[in-house]
Amino acid sequence: MNVLVDLGHTTALRSPDREVLTLARTVAAGGTVSVLTHAPDAAGLAEELGGFDVAVLLAPQDAAPDLSLTDTALLDAALAESGATLVLGPNAAEVTDCFARLAVRHSAAIITDAVGVDADRTVTKSVLAGGYTTTVEPTTELAFVTVAPNAVAAGEAQGGQAPDVKPLAVSASGAAATVTGTQVAPASSRPKLTEARVVVVGGRGVGENFSLVEELADELGAAVGASRAAVDAGWAEHSAQVGQTGVTVSPQLYLCAGVSGAIQHRAGMQTSQTIVAVNKDENAQIFDIADYGVVGDLNKVLPQLIEALRERKG
Amino acid sequence: MSVNIVVPVKYVPDAQKQRTFREDLTVDRSDAILSELDEYPLEAALALREAAPEAEVTIVAVTVGPAAASGAVKKALQMGADAAFHVDDAALAGSDALGTSAALAAAIQHVGEEHGGVDLVLTGMASTDGEMSVVPPMLAERLDFALVTRAGTVEWGEERNGLALTRATADATQTVAVAFPAVVSVTDQANEPRYPNFKAIMAAKKKPSAVLTLADLGVDASTVGRDAAAASVQSATPRPPRAAGVKIQDEGEAGIQLAAYLAEQRLL
Ligand SMILES: Cc1cc2nc3c(=O)[nH]c(=O)nc-3n(C[C@H](O)[C@H](O)[C@H](O)COP(=O)(O)OP(=O)(O)OC[C@H]3O[C@@H](n4cnc5c(N)ncnc54)[C@H](O)[C@@H]3O)c2cc1C
Ligand SMILES: Nc1ncnc2c1ncn2[C@@H]1O[C@H](COP(=O)(O)O)[C@@H](O)[C@H]1O
Numbered sequence: 241m242n243v244l245v246d247l248g249h250t251t252a253l254r255s256p257d258r259e260v261l262t263l264a265r266t267v268a269a270g271g272t273v274s275v276l277t278h279a280p281d282a283a284g285l286a287e288e289l290g291g292f293d294v295a296v297l298l299a300p301q302d303a304a305p306d307l308s309l310t311d312t313a314l315l316d317a318a319l320a321e322s323g324a325t326l327v328l329g330p331n332a333a334e335v336t337d338c339f340a341r342l343a344v345r346h347s348a349a350i351i352t353d354a355v356g357v358d359a360d361r362t363v364t365k366s367v368l369a370g371g372y373t374t375t376v377e378p379t380t381e382l383a384f385v386t387v388a389p390n391a392v393a394a395g396e397a398q399g400g401q402a403p404d405v406k407p408l409a410v411s412a413s414g415a416a417a418t419v420t421g422t423q424v425a426p427a428s429s430r431p432k433l434t435e436a437r438v439v440v441v442g443g444r445g446v447g448e449n450f451s452l453v454e455e456l457a458d459e460l461g462a463a464v465g466a467s468r469a470a471v472d473a474g475w476a477e478h479s480a481q482v483g484q485t486g487v488t489v490s491p492q493l494y495l496c497a498g499v500s501g502a503i504q505h506r507a508g509m510q511t512s513q514t515i516v517a518v519n520k521d522e523n524a525q526i527f528d529i530a531d532y533g534v535v536g537d538l539n540k541v542l543p544q545l546i547e548a549l550r551e552r553k554g
Numbered sequence: 555m556s557v558n559i560v561v562p563v564k565y566v567p568d569a570q571k572q573r574t575f576r577e578d579l580t581v582d583r584s585d586a587i588l589s590e591l592d593e594y595p596l597e598a599a600l601a602l603r604e605a606a607p608e609a610e611v612t613i614v615a616v617t618v619g620p621a622a623a624s625g626a627v628k629k630a631l632q633m634g635a636d637a638a639f640h641v642d643d644a645a646l647a648g649s650d651a652l653g654t655s656a657a658l659a660a661a662i663q664h665v666g667e668e669h670g671g672v673d674l675v676l677t678g679m680a681s682t683d684g685e686m687s688v689v690p691p692m693l694a695e696r697l698d699f700a701l702v703t704r705a706g707t708v709e710w711g712e713e714r715n716g717l718a719l720t721r722a723t724a725d726a727t728q729t730v731a732v733a734f735p736a737v738v739s740v741t742d743q744a745n746e747p748r749y750p751n752f753k754a755i756m757a758a759k760k761k762p763s764a765v766l767t768l769a770d771l772g773v774d775a776s777t778v779g780r781d782a783a784a785a786s787v788q789s790a791t792p793r794p795p796r797a798a799g800v801k802i803q804d805e806g807e808a809g810i811q812l813a814a815y816l817a818e819q820r821l822l
Binding site: 309312332340350369371373376379414419421425438479484492503504510515516530535536543545547 | 690691719727729736743783
């Protein structure tokens with residue numbers, strides 16, 4: 241099967257990209273894997289793709305002047321170029337938007353948030369906030385599938401040749417929005433929330449003193465996350481929100497304090513390997529899924545934990 | 555000048571209750587509510603109307619779903635929508651997003667015919683049951699409208715013939731300008747949806763609300779529904795509940811005990 245991977249505006253591979261590339265290599269099973277980036281200037285990316293058995297890297301010559309319209313035309317052109325019957329991409333809005341538009345244009349199946357894809361294109365996904373696992377089959381010759389982060393183990397790049405970069409030229413016509421400004425978020429010295437091995441999350445129970453959560457995170461070399469209540473209170477950035485309308489995390493250790501464990505929050509963290517919760521309410525829902533629960537006041541437990549961790553380090 | 559806004563709203567099972575699949579592999583909607591994420595585009599539409607009375611905004615809520623889905627449009631009318639349409643047709647059962655978006659697009663065109671055009675379609679960022687976020691881009695494609703997904707703030711643009719928006723991407727915040735006609739999906743960061751008061755609930759009863767069939771909309775029934783679905787659900791298995799583990803009570807040493815647990819599990 242020929243597979244096309246759409247990496248969105250990626251210029252350097254992130255872990256969700258590596259996960260999708262690994263999956264593509266597996267399901268292609270001898271067919272070709274083509275990759276599309278929507279960012280011009282793809283030479284560096286081509287270097288990184290060596291080792292993922294990628295036949296060709298398709299890239300535009302210029303940045304798109306609009307939102308979604310040109311990007312969709314690019315993917316359509318890449319599709320024709322690749323002869324793919326399966327198009328994969330990370331589960332990001334910019335990718336989903338293009339997939340959905342082309343699903344309409346080509347009357348093709350679209351399945352989002354896959355946690356697995358078989359060689360016969362059967363997709364496994366987790367739905368209703370993780371309550372059910374479903375299998376879904378495309379009934380059309382062409383199918384678009386976005387892949388959930390942290391669902392597939394990213395394989396190592398294995399030697400291999402950097403693919404040729406093939407420029408794609410498209411002209412799209414139609415109604416579109418324009419981006420009038422971009423403000424890049426300041427880089428944090430902490431690990432990325434979606435990629436971190438350890439995530440420390442604070443909820444409403446933390447109160448104004450959110451730096452306590454940050455201090456613990458730094459002691460553990462962890463990323464900082466927050467519940468929506470903590471974000472709404474202004475103690476953390478929205479980009480730190482874990483849950484249904486935030487990010488999904490699946491770290492080795494998820495440690496939260498002052499989080500009740502609402503269904504919308506659990507939707508974004510329940511596949512974590514080990515879950516630790518500190519909450520003063522012994523009936524908090526979070527304890528239903530915690531591997532280790534501490535019933536107690538976080539203002540006492542967290543400082544003591546930080547102290548104990550420092551002592552262990554010596 | 556007048557501006558017509560359509561807000562598609564979905565009827566979904568209440569996430570606070572046990573959500574299950576039925577034998578036909580569709581989600582059980584017997585205990586359902588207006589998708590909470592669809593309150594944000596409704597609030598955004600109401601705020602646009604209140605910010606510019608001279609723009610003469612009309613807000614029409616539209617839902618595609620079985621009889622019970624009338625609950626979604628009812629709630630939308632109570633929040634402040636002016637009129638509502640409910641597309642209800644047996645042939646829609648088991649539709650995938652392609653089928654749903656085809657019916658919705660036809661309903662939006664129908665609103666346009668009745669109200670002299672549609673300028674803006676404001677949707678939720680995702681439905682709380684399907685969580686696909688694909689219907690908004692599908693509507694833009696079908697209607698040939700401009701598309702902006704995941705808007706975090708929604709304001710009038712200059713001249714009021716479009717909007718000024720912001721949206722968060724993975725590592726940046728964008729400011730975006732869009733001219734009408736447009737489809738814009740709105741996140742739960744955008745505003746604080748209002749609660750309908752008694753007066754609004756009473757007023758909603760007098761607002762126009764109509765049920766439409768596929769035939770009314772000129773949609774070929776064989777292009778929607780389970781048999782036409784491009785993505786077909788084969789199985790739905792409840793996930794085994796995650797077993798709760800150890801729970802300790804803090805008696806003054808819990809921080810130290812927790813550090814020991816983390817060390818023992820090799821998590822440090
Ligand atoms: C459509 C929709 C989408 C949503 N999306 C998300 C999402 O993506 N992410 C998300 O997190 N939420 C989301 N929510 C909100 C969710 O329903 C909850 O309201 C939210 O998760 C609650 O956050 P919390 O646990 O911090 O606060 P609360 O539920 O208020 O819990 C605070 C907890 O802190 C404990 N506590 C208080 N003081 C202390 C102390 N001193 N020591 C120890 N414990 C203490 C309390 O016992 C309590 O359990 C969404 C809701 C909706 C309707
Ligand atoms: N059956 C439906 N009826 C009305 N609007 C819908 C329906 N399904 C989806 N939508 C709209 O599309 C948005 C995204 O839904 P989805 O693509 O299912 O995640 C929702 O927030 C609604 O605004």
